[in-house]
Amino acid sequence: MITVASGEELQTRPQWADPSAGQARAVQPGQVDTAHGVILYLEDIAVSFDGFKALNNLSLNIDVGELRCIIGPNGAGKTTMMDVITGKTRPDSGKAFFGQTLDLTWLKEPEIAHAGIGRKFQKPTVFENHTVFENLELAMKTDKRVFKSLFFKLDSEAHGRIDAVMKQIRLDTHANRLAGLLSHGQKQWLEIGMLLMQEPKLLLLDEPVAGMTDDETMRTAELFLSLAGQHSLVVVEHDMAFVEKLGGKVTVLHEGSVLAEGDLASVQADPRVIEVYLGR
Template sequence: MKLLDRLPKNPWATRQPGRTVLDTAGALPLDTSHGPVLYLEGVSVSFDGFKALNDLTLDIDEGELRCIIGPNGAGKTTMMDVITGKTRPDSGQVFFGQLIDLLQLSEHEIAQGGIGRKFQKPTVFEMLTVTENLELAMASDKSVWASLFFKLSSEQRDRIDEVLELIRLSSLRQQSAGALSHGQKQWLEIGMLLMQNPRVLLVDEPVAGMTHEETERTAELLLSLAGRHSVIVVEHDMAFVRSIARKVTVLHQGSVLAEGSMDEIQANPKVVEVYLGE
């Protein structure tokens, strides 16, 4: 059944499990005027009796850049899997704005609805140019040939130029993506996500395998995205986290151990014991 058909007709529905409302244009109508853009409450996920997430409660504000850190197995990737609909929790609530119950939507609907996710391994089309990759990401019809030959509006061309600037690949726009460095491929993939203009962007370990210079550029890129998008970054590289950190959340054994500025986190004895002291 189509997303629209599954939705209640009452546009005044407030936050209740199982309720999602679309506006007349079919876009997900995000109401973030009284609350966070993303809200998880009491979320638990178990795998064979092991609790990967354990009563996790977390909220993300509109436009914020949030770093999530924590030891291996803390549940960071699982949290992203839950937000993007890849994994369904055993219990808890996950809301996008006030009204949109993400647990009612498919992975595809969540991605279309404005939550973009960058996986660790870049998945760019190597035989296409940088620009073609961005065009493809923008197209609603994902057939490669249909999108390569559709005519871009001037607005779409402007958006491509803007994203090329942001990801610093303007001068390489005609180069095939296969010839890019590892770091440049990662930026291109972020650029592809940006073509969909997501409200929320999830990035899991973005600087793994990058050179020092690429890592610094990635920090600048993510900082420049905050404000216009809410960005959630999971990363183990503490120097990198420090360079972009605003509010930091420490996950441990599937729940929030601590939250605060980088200085507060680093001074927190519980955090030092389970993570930073390693």
């Protein structure tokens, strides 16, 4: 790592972010180097749509195993940020790296997913006419080529993996239940379980508790806390009570850049955050 002075702050940059190091080397998906402790690095990301700056020199670091909450008013750039990370949107400028060497701006969406970034949208998407077990089996990280898929047989190791994830998302007693019969919260957990079957290193979760009951929200917080450390999680959320349950660092976005960062109490007390977000 290289430490670069910027004003009165010290910013930690990976080796490839040093201008003297030249262009970052393209690597194959799956070769994610997190030896230096940072799994996601965004620097000066800019995205414009018809003259509107959705992201304005956004810089953000996510550590390995970290659970980070992203908050901010509508239009702050939260969704666009996730679109850049997953390859759905190409930035006009800036750097986006997964680990030390994987340049996200050069990869397509399937390649980024294969590299180990999983994304969950607000509305759950599950196979409603299949059981919970079958949904997780379909999502399993396997060779998806036609011949391999036709002759795929679930072995004891794969079965055990599905059982473990079902228990983790608290749906082990619903293994043979059709996904369409689950509650809204249970469908959310199932989709998270489907992401976990892909063995992601980084999970992006967009408003995961929207529409949940209080009990489901509490269970979701417990699930995320159990995943932190094993995975890195970036949670975009408006529910401040849920964010408080998760603890950890909170990043506030406003007009496409970071407005404030710290624990929830400190950002809630920040006059700028109160003015543009919490005070509304």
